[in-house]
Amino acid sequence: MSSPFPLPRPLRRAVSLAPGRTVRLVVLGQSAVGKTEMIYRHSAAIDGEVVHFEILDTAGQEEDSLQIEEKIKWGDGFAVVYSVTDRCSFDEVMRLCFLINHTHSNTKRGAGDQPPVMIVGNKKDLEFDRMVSTDDAVNLSKALKHPCVEISTRDSYEETVMVFSALYNELVKQGNFTPGTFRRKAVSKLMDKIPKINASSALNSGGRSLSFNSYRDYLPE
Ligand SMILES: Nc1nc2c(ncn2[C@@H]2O[C@H](COP(=O)(O)OP(=O)(O)OP(=O)(O)O)[C@@H](O)[C@H]2O)c(=O)[nH]1
Numbered sequence: 001m002s003s004p005f006p007l008p009r010p011l012r013r014a015v016s017l018a019p020g021r022t023v024r025l026v027v028l029g030q031s032a033v034g035k036t037e038m039i040y041r042h043s044a045a046i047d048g049e050v051v052h053f054e055i056l057d058t059a060g061q062e063e064d065s066l067q068i069e070e071k072i073k074w075g076d077g078f079a080v081v082y083s084v085t086d087r088c089s090f091d092e093v094m095r096l097c098f099l100i101n102h103t104h105s106n107t108k109r110g111a112g113d114q115p116p117v118m119i120v121g122n123k124k125d126l127e128f129d130r131m132v133s134t135d136d137a138v139n140l141s142k143a144l145k146h147p148c149v150e151i152s153t154r155d156s157y158e159e160t161v162m163v164f165s166a167l168y169n170e171l172v173k174q175g176n177f178t179p180g181t182f183r184r185k186a187v188s189k190l191m192d193k194i195p196k197i198n199a200s201s202a203l204n205s206g207g208r209s210l211s212f213n214s215y216r217d218y219l220p221e
Pocket residue numbers: 029030031032033034035036037038058059060061122123124125126151152153154155
């Protein structure tokens with residue numbers, strides 16, 4: 001299925017980790033929707049600039065709302081993931097989108113100035129087990145005013161990367177900060193506590209299964 005919302009063209013991967021700007025993205029969603037299949041660090045050349053993505057996922061039902069809110073405060077942009085094979089995970093999307101908006105309305109931005117969110121329907125390869133239609137997703141997307149896309153993290157690494165780059169493009173488009181004002185280095189204390197695995201080794205595994213599970217190990221001070 002093609003996306004009802006056009007995603008940017010596939011990105012060229014950066015050949016080196018040159019100094020660049022850093023964007024923090026958070027992947028939210030119910031348990032078992034496929035969040036852990038997403039990569040957690042990625043660098044790409046976008047419009048001639050190197051962009052480092054730091055990607056934090058949540059641990060589904062194991063986390064309480066305070067932990068999720070901490071992660072939401074940390075993030076610049078958000079992928080809210082459901083599985084097209086799991087109706088309950090789709091029903092959770094609305095609650096998570098409200099939580100993002102609520103949390104950010106009290107923190108970084110002014111009223112009515114919300115961070116970019118993309119609704120991501122994963123496991124589209126399981127067409128015969130589908131419980132959430134594309135129309136359902138488009139309707140929710142219109143209601144919440146967030147773009148939606150269906151992907152398969154299992155089948156396509158590129159689709160996952162395009163979600164991240166679409167969020168980045170939206171951040172730039174919002175104009176809250178121009179590209180030059182992004183953080184210059186991956187400096188967050190949170191990320192400093194994450195075990196170092198360099199981007200090239202992460203990508204060797206097809207960009208999958210390298211997410212981290214124990215947020216408690218690197219909570220901000
Ligand atoms: N067919 C198919 N299976 C997938 C896809 N993405 C993930 N899975 C499978 O779905 C199961 C759950 O994936 P996880 O990545 O552990 O899900 P999660 O959202 O991180 O779950 P929690 O850690 O409990 O929050 C695993 O068996 C994955 O292999 C996909 O695109 N297609």
